[in-house]
Amino acid sequence: MQVYADNAATTKISAHALQAMMPCFEIYYGNPSSLHTVGQEAKEVLEQARETVAKCLGCQPREIYFTSGGSEADNQAIRSAAFYGARKGKKHIISTAFEHHAVLHTLNALEKEGFEVTLLDVKEGHNITAQQVKDAIREDTCLVTCMYANNEIGSVLPIAQIGAVCKEAGVPFHTDAVQAVGHLQIDVKEQNIDMLSLSGHKFHGPKGVGALYVRRGIPLVNVIEGGAQERGKRGGTENLPAIVGMAAALEDACANMDANNAKVIALRDKLIAGISQIPHCDLNGDRANRLPGNVSFCFEGIEGESLLLLLDAQGISASSGSACTSGSLDPSHVLLAIGRVHDVAHGSLRLSLCHENTEEEIDHILTVVPQVVELLRNMSPVWRDLQTGKREYIL
Numbered sequence: 001m002q003v004y005a006d007n008a009a010t011t012k013i014s015a016h017a018l019q020a021m022m023p024c025f026e027i028y029y030g031n032p033s034s035l036h037t038v039g040q041e042a043k044e045v046l047e048q049a050r051e052t053v054a055k056c057l058g059c060q061p062r063e064i065y066f067t068s069g070g071s072e073a074d075n076q077a078i079r080s081a082a083f084y085g086a087r088k089g090k091k092h093i094i095s096t097a098f099e100h101h102a103v104l105h106t107l108n109a110l111e112k113e114g115f116e117v118t119l120l121d122v123k124e125g126h127n128i129t130a131q132q133v134k135d136a137i138r139e140d141t142c143l144v145t146c147m148y149a150n151n152e153i154g155s156v157l158p159i160a161q162i163g164a165v166c167k168e169a170g171v172p173f174h175t176d177a178v179q180a181v182g183h184l185q186i187d188v189k190e191q192n193i194d195m196l197s198l199s200g201h202k203f204h205g206p207k208g209v210g211a212l213y214v215r216r217g218i219p220l221v222n223v224i225e226g227g228a229q230e231r232g233k234r235g236g237t238e239n240l241p242a243i244v245g246m247a248a249a250l251e252d253a254c255a256n257m258d259a260n261n262a263k264v265i266a267l268r269d270k271l272i273a274g275i276s277q278i279p280h281c282d283l284n285g286d287r288a289n290r291l292p293g294n295v296s297f298c299f300e301g302i303e304g305e306s307l308l309l310l311l312d313a314q315g316i317s318a319s320s321g322s323a324c325t326s327g328s329l330d331p332s333h334v335l336l337a338i339g340r341v342h343d344v345a346h347g348s349l350r351l352s353l354c355h356e357n358t359e360e361e362i363d364h365i366l367t368v369v370p371q372v373v374e375l376l377r378n379m380s381p382v383w384r385d386l387q388t389g390k391r392e393y394i395l
Contacts, residue, residue, distance in 0.1 A: 001315050003317065004357075005317060005352060005365065006317045006318055006350075006351075008291075009319055011202060011203060013201075014204035016248050017248045017249040019248075020248035021241045021244055021248075023045075024045065027041075028041055032045075032237075032238055033229060045244060046238055046240055046244075050247075052250065053211055053246070056186075056251060057196065058189050059189065059215075064211055065211065065214060065220070065230045066209065066211050067209075067210045069208060069210035071199075072224075073211065074100070074103050078093070079106065079110075079221055080218070080220045081143035082143065084142070085142020085143060089140065090140045091116060092115070092142060093107060093110065093118070094117075094118045094120065094137065094141060094143070094144045095117065095144070095146060096120045096337075098122050098150055098152070098333070100147060100178070118136050122338055130158050130162045133146070137166075141169070142171070143171065144162065145173075145176070146162055146176075147177070147178075147179070150179070151179045152334040153294070153334060153335075154179075154284075154296060156291060157289075158289075160190070160192070166192065166194075172194045172218060173195070174195040174197070175197070178202055179291060181196075182249070182253035183203065183257070184257075185257065194215045195213060195218060197212055198210055198211050198213075200250075203250060204252070204354075205246035205249035206241075206246060207242075208239065209245070211246070222235065259355075261292045264293045264354065267359065268353055271351060271353070272295055274365075274366040275295070275369060275370075280300040284297060284338065291352075293354055294352055295350070295351040296348065298344045299347040299348075299373055299395075300344055300347060301347065301376075301380050304320035304348045307349055307372060307376060308349075316369075332345055332348060343394070344395060349369070
């Protein structure tokens with residue numbers, strides 16, 4: 001049996017998205033910036049996609065800018081707030097210790113340019129609170145950027161409360177919502193979100209396309225210079241087929257969210273309950289506020305890379321954390337941030353589900369994972385030391 005349980009890394013493109021994309025290759029193939037009829041027909045399709053994305057987020061179409069994905073959108077949002085903040089003498093940014101590297105690396109670069117960054121602690125409950133944000137805001141704070149939901153451990157942050165704190169303080173609020181859009185109900189106006197990043201391939205759209213929501217009145221700086229596309233804020237001819245596919249996938253995801261989530265949460269909870277029976281393991285992430293499809297565990301006495309390879313041999317596609325760092329030998333910064341020690345963080349497993357997963361697939365995972373963990377522990381000198389008392393158990 002083949003089981004794909006790595007939907008947090010990427011999802012299979014939906015038939016709905018593919019069907020929507022095809023006319024863009026065959027009929028609406030013009031450049032949306034061209035003034036002739038073929039180009040203007042393409043522009044009309046582009047703007048229809050913009051309206052669809054805006055409707056799903058609760059904003060106006062003119063507040064949506066199409067990008068190449070979540071990483072570009074994160075970079076533009078953060079660098080824009082930093083640039084305009086610095087012009088007012090404000091060079092302090094607040095974020096969290098378990099952000100995606102698209103955010104953390106951008107913040108690292110800004111630190112080298114003289115900005116001060118406060119990373120909020122996430123050890124308590126594997127999450128943050130709005131009070132932490134409120135306590136960290138200063139007179140010179142130019143931006144709060146907190147992910148909507150963590151890509152590795154599934155914690156869903158209190159975004160509406162954080163947004164309210166930022167609005168009261170007059171500080172722009174950006175959220176990397178790449179893992180949340182299409183899976184959680186979002187209304188940027190009600191949640192006081194000023195900027196939001198999303199990526200199409202996380203909700204069964206195509207890869208290489210995303211969007212940045214920017215509340216009207218928030219100024220942007222260009223990350224990609226070029227023509228006048230995207231109202232002059234993102235140069236480059238729009239990738240119309242991908243944009244249309246993303247919009248169609250998002251519309252479909254939002255329309256079926258309640259039914260899909262009910263199924264996925266039931267599968268997730270069964271998986272969590274089953275894996276929890278394995279001795280000396282622990283669930284990562286906020287137990288109450290977590291993504292519908294996220295299951296993240298640490299196992300003591302094993303290496304995550306070996307676990308993934310043996311699961312793959314049994315037909316199970318999984319991850320030990322973010323796909324963006326899968327080649328790294330270092331333990332996940334997310335797991336270290338929530339307080340896992342190095343030895344335990346190395347033995348992590350992330351299973352991320354979608355509505356296409358089945359009960360039979362969950363049963364297969366629950367049969368294979370305990371067997372593989374036992375096999376690896378029987379070969380592990382660390383596990384032998386734990387059993388003989390030379391080391392103390394942590395989990």
